[in-house]
Structure formats: structure tokens, C-alpha cells
Amino acid sequence: MSRSGAEIQSNETQSKFIQERVAAVEKNFGQLCETLSSYTRKTARIRDKGDQLSKDLISYTESDNLNPSSKRSLTELAHTISAIQDYRQAQVTRLEAKVVEPLSNYGLKCKHTKADLKAAFTAREKESKLRKKYDASRAKGDQRAVHQLETQLQKASVDASRTSRNLEQQMDKFELEKLKDMKKTLTEFVNIEMVFHAKALEMYTECFQVLTTLDVDEDIQEFRSKMQPANSANRMTMARSASSSSLNSNQPSLSNTPRNERQSTVPRRPMQNGGVGDMDDDDDDDDDDDDDDDDDDDEEEEEDDDEDETELETERSVGKNKPVRR
Template identity: 45%
Template sequence: MNIVLSRDSQARMMEDTVANAEKHLGQFCSLLAAYTRKTARLRDKADQLVGQLIGFASAEPPELRAAVRSFAEALAQVQDYRQAEVERLETKVVNPLKLYGAQIKQTRAEIKKLKHAQKNEIKQLQKLEKLRQKSPSDRQMIAETSVQRASADASRTTRQLEDTVGAFQRQKLKDLQKIFSDFVTIEMVFHAKAVEVYSSAFQTLENYRLERDLQDFTAKMQGVYGHHTARPLADSNPSPPVPRPPASRVSAWVGGVSPTEWGRGAAGPPGRL
């Protein structure tokens, strides 16, 4: 009976291990999927801001027009990086967590088999005990044989399940290490690229020559055009940023991710990772 109780404790521990994984991995998956969707929505709002900046710049003095358009181009470039971030998060973080649903379901089924074998063993032991309380007979010998079979079956099932749950736990730890490492890498790459672009944009805005625009404005207000002539830019209609799918199209799990988009690196077109 002590062996039976020991197996029961093992089964409960295995069940708790799987239940804990199901709870926390499910929450990680849900939260990181929401994180990815919100990142995509932030990208969409930034794209709208780019369009607004370009429209605003077209009616402003030359110096401010050039500075704002340069800022808009930088902001659009950052959103290209953010698009790559969204795709990479789906592929490397959200999708692997989603796959754990099926694996947990399979492990639960294995635990259920063990519990069934344990119940059968206990049932046969109880049956044997009742026969012993009556009188020795062939029926008792048959019952003892049934107990031995049930015990052997429970032992075999326990060993198999130990291997299954042990492998599950090992794979879970390994996967979580990779998933979280990928998450950190994705975020570091995005923010490093964004800081680089924003630093250049900041310098451009810092170098904005406000006085020259004020001189143009004052000259126009006073009607003195020989003093200083306004300086139109050669390119007054910059190309709009490359359109991207809206955040509503970014799936919580798998949403047509293009992993190659992230890996273009320096060889890709401007504004892409």
C-alpha cells in the first residue's frame, strides 16, 4: 500500500507541474500577443503622424519645412523597424508559446492513464483484502495474481510518465530561455536602430535656423522683397511612407508573418532591418 501511496504522490506532483505550466504559459502567450498587437497599433499611429507632418511642412517656411520633413522621414524609418519588430515577435515569441497548448493536452492524457492504472491497482488490493478476511481459497490466489498484474501495470505506467513529464519540463525550461532571449534581442535591435535614427533627427531639429524663416516672414509682412528672398525647396512633394497592414490585421497568434523581412539587414532597402 505504501508503494501505491508513493505513486499517487508522484501523479499529483506531475499533474501540478503540467497545470502550473498551462496556467503561466497561457498567460505569457496572451500578454505577449497583446503586446505585439499594441506595438502594431503604435506603428499605425506613427504612420498617421508622418502624414500629418508632411502635410504641415508643405505650408511652412523653407527652413522649418526642411527640418520637419527630415523628422517625418526619420519617424517613417523607425516605423519600418517597428514593423519588423511586430513580425519577429509573432514568429519568435507568440507562436512558440501557442504550440504548448497541444503539448500540455497530450501530457495531461498521459497522466490520466497513470491515474486509471492506479485506481485499478487500488481496486484489486481492496478486493484481495476482502477475500483474505473470509477464507483462503482459489479465489484469493486469483485475486493476488490480479493485484500483481495491476501493480506491474501501474509501475510501468509510472515510469513512462516520469520520462514524459521529465522531458516536458526540460523542454519547457529550454524553450522559455530561448523565447525570452529572443524577446529581449528583438527589443534591443529595434530600440538600438530607433535611437540611431532619432539621434540624427534630433541633430537636424537642433540645427534648424529659425532666424532665416523669421527674416522671410518679416520681409513678406513688410512687403520688402529685395532684402531677402524666400527659398523654396526643390523637392516639395516627398514620397509618402510605405503602407503597412493595420494593427487589426496582426493576429494574436499567426498572422502571415514574413520572417525574411527581419533578416534583410544592411543589404535590404532603406528603412528596413
């Protein structure tokens, strides 16, 4: 028994809906698969950079011998960061196995569904052609051809109906699996990320605690002790003492002249009548005469002691401070 026109129209609408649905799933799941694959590759690159960071820290600590506190802390930090990359490697492996691979399989599933859809379309197209021939034969009144075409049309209708039912069942199964797989895949993705970040948070907490033990004062004191050795302070003290002595030797003073020499160079004034006079106007005239005599004595001393400049300065100083006659 052949199908009615309404059934054929309904099946065509259904086939079109299935075709659009499969195309949408193929596009969306393909985009998800591509994005998550890129996410996994970038996570692997972060793992590689983390390993490189750990190696650089180890190399730094091996080359630096002036900061003992930094050396201890950075060495432990490098080992902890390396351990984090081990967990990141596990994250990459799980993403590839439980997220990327299931999504990539949907390309093959969509391909099989399209093949089944094509078979259904072929059966319906065959049924449509036989129906047209059957109608043409009936219009001509060729009973023999009508009888043969009617038998073929019934068989084609049965095949088309069976194909449509199989396609409907297969599409229902495809949609159900798609929903379950999408839920499972994204749940696995979130779970993998939660496990990694929970462990990474624990490890990074250890990194933070390690860095808090880094004693900056200890390291800077060690650096200063290497930059300024203990004997450098003594050398600086000796240099300052030598410089001070050199400056003092270039400044002559009375303290460098012996007392007996200072006394011998002082000119003696003769006292008149062996007495002491009053301080009045007559004494002022005598003082002027005495000053002239002192100047003459100074000129004689300059001629005799021209080579000894220090002694000459002493004589002049003492001559100006001569005792006042009473």
C-alpha cells in the first residue's frame, strides 16, 4: 500500500529538519573541539614555560653565592614550581583524553548520520519517480503497466517508510547521545580544571610561604661584608691619619720652635737708672724712641738670619709684644 501525499510531505519536512540539525551539531561541536584543542595546546605551552622558569631559578641560585637566604628560598621555590608543572601535565593528558577526543568523534558520527539521511532521501526519490510513472500509466489506461508499476510503487513506499522510521530512531538516538556527551564532556572539563587549580593553589601557597622566609637583611649584610672587607676600614683610617699629618707639617707655628730659641731671639732693652717710671706723657716719647731702636735691631737681625725664615717670624712676633717700660 502506497503512502499518501500528506505522509510524503511530512517525511520531507522531517528529513529537512534532521539535515539542518545534523549540520548545526557538526558545526558547533567542531568549533568546541577546535577551541578546546587550542586550550589544551596552550596549557601544554604554559607547562613548558613553567619548566623553563624552574630551570632558570636553579641556574640563578647556582651562580649566586652572595645571598644565602635567597639561595635557599629560590631553590625550594624552583622545586615547587616544577611540581606544579607535573600536575599541569596530568591536566593536559586528561583534557586530551576526556574532552578533546570525545568531541572530535562527533565529526564521524555526523558523517554517518548524513549517510543515513542520504539513503532516506534516495528511497523517497525512488518512490516519487515510481508514483509519477504510475499516474502516467493510469492516465493512458495501460493496465499491464499500471499493475507492474503499482507493485513497484508499493515496494518503494515500504522501503521509504522503513528508511524514514530508521532515520527517525537513529536521529533520536543521535540527539540523546549528543546531549549526554556534551554534559559529560563539559563536566569532565570543569572537574579537571577544579582538580588542577585546587592542587595548584595548595602548591602556590607553599611558594608564598617559601618567599616569606627570604631574609633581605641577611642577604644585604652578606653582600656588604663581601663588598667592604674588614681590613678596608683600617686602611681608610691609616690613609686619613697620613693625610692629616701631611697637612700639619706644612703649617709652621710657635709650638714647633724650642722655648730657649724663642727667648734667645728676644731683644733686650736697657733700663735707664735701673728704676721704674710713672705712666705719663713723658713716657710716650720714650716709647717712640724705643720703637725706633727696635726697628734698627730688627733690620740687623734680618741681615744675619735671612736664611731662617721661621726664626725671623718668631723674632718679629716677640718684638711686637715687648714689655712696656715703667
